[in-house]
Structures are given as structure tokens and as C-alpha cells.
Amino acid sequence: MDSIISTVDNEHWRQQRQHLIEAFMPLSSLAKIMPVSLARAKECSERLREMAEKGPVDMSNFLLHEAQAQLQLALLGVPEEIMEETNAGIRQTFMLSPDAKIGHLSEAMKGLMKLAREDASVALPSDGCPVRGPLSRALQTGHFASSTDYGNLLLILFAGHDTTGHTMTWLLFELARHPEIQQQVQEEVDHFFASLCGRDPSYQDLSGFDLLDRCITETLRLWPAVANGTFRQLQFGEDLKGVGGQVQLPKGTFVTVTNWCRHRNPELWGADADTFNPWRDFSQQELVRVGCPMAARTPQSARFSPFAHNPRSCLGKNFAQMEMRLILSYILGQFSFSLAPPYDSLKDVELKVAETDSLKFRGINKGGTMGPMDLERGGSVCSGERFQIALKLHVQPRRA
Numbered sequence: 524m525d526s527i528i529s530t531v532d533n534e535h536w537r538q539q540r541q542h543l544i545e546a547f548m549p550l551s552s553l554a555k556i557m558p559v560s561l562a563r564a565k566e567c568s569e570r571l572r573e574m575a576e577k578g579p580v581d582m583s584n585f586l587l588h589e590a591q592a593q594l595q596l597a598l599l600g601v602p603e604e605i606m607e608e609t610n611a612g613i614r615q616t617f618m619l620s621p622d623a624k625i626g627h628l629s630e631a632m633k634g635l636m637k638l639a640r641e642d643a644s645v646a647l648p649s650d651g652c653p654v655r656g657p658l659s660r661a662l663q664t665g666h667f668a669s670s671t672d673y674g675n676l677l678l679i680l681f682a683g684h685d686t687t688g689h690t691m692t693w694l695l696f697e698l699a700r701h702p703e704i705q706q707q708v709q710e711e712v713d714h715f716f717a718s719l720c721g722r723d724p725s726y727q728d729l730s731g732f733d734l735l736d737r738c739i740t741e742t743l744r745l746w747p748a749v750a751n752g753t754f755r756q757l758q759f760g761e762d763l764k765g766v767g768g769q770v771q772l773p774k775g776t777f778v779t780v781t782n783w784c785r786h787r788n789p790e791l792w793g794a795d796a797d798t799f800n801p802w803r804d805f806s807q808q809e810l811v812r813v814g815c816p817m818a819a820r821t822p823q824s825a826r827f828s829p830f831a832h833n834p835r836s837c838l839g840k841n842f843a844q845m846e847m848r849l850i851l852s853y854i855l856g857q858f859s860f861s862l863a864p865p866y867d868s869l870k871d872v873e874l875k876v877a878e879t880d881s882l883k884f885r886g887i888n889k890g891g892t893m894g895p896m897d898l899e900r901g902g903s904v905c906s907g908e909r910f911q912i913a914l915k916l917h918v919q920p921r922r923a
């Protein structure tokens with residue numbers, strides 16, 4: 524059997540999932556590769572300092588670059604120079620950017636696949652030696668068809684960076700629109716680093732956040748990167764209560780569980796459903812925590828499923844949760860963010876996204892994930908207007 528992890532063949536999905544999951548186990552794998560993630564998070568705040576000196580920064584591009592960097596360096600164990608060489612080209616191709624070059628993605632894939640297959644220094648926890656590039660090692664040891672390995676790496680290079688990059692960008696967007704919340708998150712971050720007395724944080728230390736956890740969870744609700752949610756085919760018949768009464772869905776029906784409508788429904792979240800409110804009454808099942816025994820739990824409920832529901836939930840969620848806390852805590856510790864023109868027109872606007880077409884601002888959903896619309900670069904294509912993705916922010920160092 525030859526299909527990738529997103530297959531409709533449940534048995535083949537189970538085999539791949541059971542094999543790949545080891546690379547994403549919180550304490551045995553992620554805690555061990557966290558030093559690589561951490562070093563990159565520190566380095567990225569230095570990169571940001573240099574960029575900020577030249578004027579407003581496109582934080583969407585910056586964070587998408589960092590998410591791709593984290594994925595390649597920490598999960599795949601790719602050397603830094605190869606990551607830098609391939610990063611922008613991979614992202615431009617996936618984003619259908621006018622800057623994308625034909626052949627870049629397949630060239631990059633060839634190189635990354637060769638590294639994953641041949642690098643003898645990568646290891647999973649079950650190898651009994653220091654964990655390094657666990658996802659590359661999982662590809663080496665899976666004994667799946669090479670088209671399966673190739674397809675899974677391609678899927679992960681995409682699904683593993685744009686979702687995480689967009690989530691962090693939307694979070695900064697909301698903090699730039701709500702400076703009072705930004706200041707409280709910065710105070711929590713300052714307290715977090717002060718409590719470490721100069722040492723580096725460990726994976727377990729990440730359980731020390733509360734408001735940052737809440738801001739990430741609220742961003743996953745309000746700006747779900749996978750806005751269309753999940754497409755499924757029913758294994759069993761279902762009786763559902765619909766708007767007009769009871770509906771019978773026979774086995775085999777194709778269904779979509781959309782995130783956007785559920786995550787913004789006032790009947791499920793209250794009258795402030797369109798407002799960024801990290802203190803809302805999330806249930807224990809919805810609020811994401813990291814570094815603690817429950818870190819591997821999928822945040823999910825009937826009204827909330829940013830990573831889809833178990834068992835077919837996101838494979839990379841634990842990694843995303845770790846890298847988002849590292850990148851965000853380092854950059855929020857060192858910088859303040861505010862909206863730069865033309866995005867500053869959105870500062871005091873109550874963003875009911877469906878109604879803001881006149882402002883030409885809404886999340887865009889291209890290739891399945893939702894990033895912020897570039898207000899400066901748009902264009903007409905046969906199916907209507909197509910916008911690139913960007914979000915410009917002023918980035919102000921907090922300390923000299």
C-alpha cells in the first residue's frame with residue numbers, strides 16, 4: 524500500500540501515525556531537541572533587531588521563515604546553511620508567490636530527502652542515544668514506500684510551517700491592536716525569565732506561562748489557521764439535529780467540520796465571540812498547556828478544534844506548541860509591536876471579519892491555511908482578486 528498519512532485508508536494511516544508519533548512525544552523527544560529550538564529562538568530575536576532598524580517589518584514573512592527554520596533545524600536535523608538556502612524558496616512555492624521559482628521546491632526536496640535518508644547522526648528516543656533530527660530518523664526507519672516518505676516530508680514541510688507561522692502572526696496582530704494585553708504578556712515573560720536566574724529554560728519550565736497560553740489558545744480560536752477545518756467521510760450513519768430539525772446522514776457521507784463558524788459563533792462563545800479576549804472561560808479541555816504531563820493532550824471540545832479532533836488530530840501540535848512559546852517569549856521579551864501603515868487603520872476597529880471587506884482586510888484562505896492579507900500587494904486573476912500574505916508592524920526594542 525502506497526499513500527501518505529492523510530490517506531482515507533484508516534489502516535495505512537494508523538501504521539504511519541504510530542511510527543511517526545515517536546518524533547513528537549513531549550518528554551522523550553521534544554524536551555531533548557528543545558536546545559536546538561531555543562538557540563534558534565534566541566538567534567531570531569537578533570535577526571529581528573537588525574530588521575527593525577530599517578523600518579516596519581513584515582512579521583508574517585518573518586514568522587513563516589522562523590517556523591520553517593524550526594522545523595528543519597530541530598525536527599529534521601538539517602544544517603543551518605541548507606535551511607537558509609531552501610527556506611524562502613520552499614515557502615514561496617507553497618504560497619503560490621509571484622517570486623516562486625520553477626524547480627526550487629523539487630530541488631530542495633531532493634536534498635532534504637537525501638539528508639534524511641543518509642544522515643547517520645539522527646536519532647529517535649528508542650535508539651537509546653542523544654535524540655537529534657527525530658523526524659528524519661523516523662523516515663529512515665519506517666520501511667514505507669519511498670513515495671510515502673517523500674509525500675509525508677512534503678506534507679510536513681508545508682503543514683509544519685504555515686499553520687504555526689500564521690498563528691504567531693495573528694497573535695502579534697491582536698497584541699498590536701490591544702497594547703494593554705501586550706504589556707501584561709510582556710510582564711509575564713519578564714517574570715518567567717527572571718525566575719530562571721540567568722539559566723536557559725527547560726521544556727518543563729514552559730508550564731510556567733498562563734497569559735501566553737491563553738493568548739495562544741484565543742488566537743487558535745479567533746484565527747484558526749486551518750479555517751475550513753476537517754474533511755471526513757462517515758464510517759457509520761449519524762442522526763444530527765439540524766436547523767430545520769433532525770437530519771439523517773448515511774454511512775459514507777462526506778462532511779466538513781469547519782472551525783471558522785464554530786470558533787466565532789456567539790451561541791457557543793457569547794456576545795464577544797469576535798473579540799480577542801484571552802481571559803474567556805475556556806474549559807480545561809480547550810486551554811493548551813506545555814511542559815506538564817498533559818502537554819500531549821489535543822485541545823478540543825464540541826465548539827473548538829484548531830488541531831482537529833482525536834484520533835485524526837494534528838501530528839505536529841506538540842512541536843508547534845513548544846516552538847510558539849519559545850519564539851514568542853523571546854521576541855515579546857525584547858520588543859514591543861504596533862501596527863504600521865497601512866495596517867494602522869485597523870487599530871480601533873471592531874473586526875467583524877465578514878463585514879470588513881470595505882477595509883480590504885480579512886484572513887485569506889489559500890491552499891487551505893489562513894494568513895493575513897497583504898494590503899499593499901493584490902491583483903486580479905481569473906477567479907477574482909488574489910492577495911499575497913503580509914502583516915507590517917513597527918518593532919520597537921524594549922531595552923537599549
Ligand code: HEM
Nearest residue numbers: 528682683686687690749753754829830831837838839843
Ligand atoms: C498552530 C499550528 C498548527 C495547526 C493549527 C495545525 C492544524 C492541523 C489540523 C486542523 C489538522 C487536521 C487536518 C485534517 O485532518 O483535515 C492537522 C493535521 C496535520 N498536521 Fe498540523 N497544525 C499545526 C502545526 C503542525 C506542525 C508543526 C506539523 C509538523 C511538524 C503538523 C503536521 C500535521 C500532519 C502531518 C497532519 C496530518 C495528521 C494525520 O492525518 O494523522 N502540523 N494539523
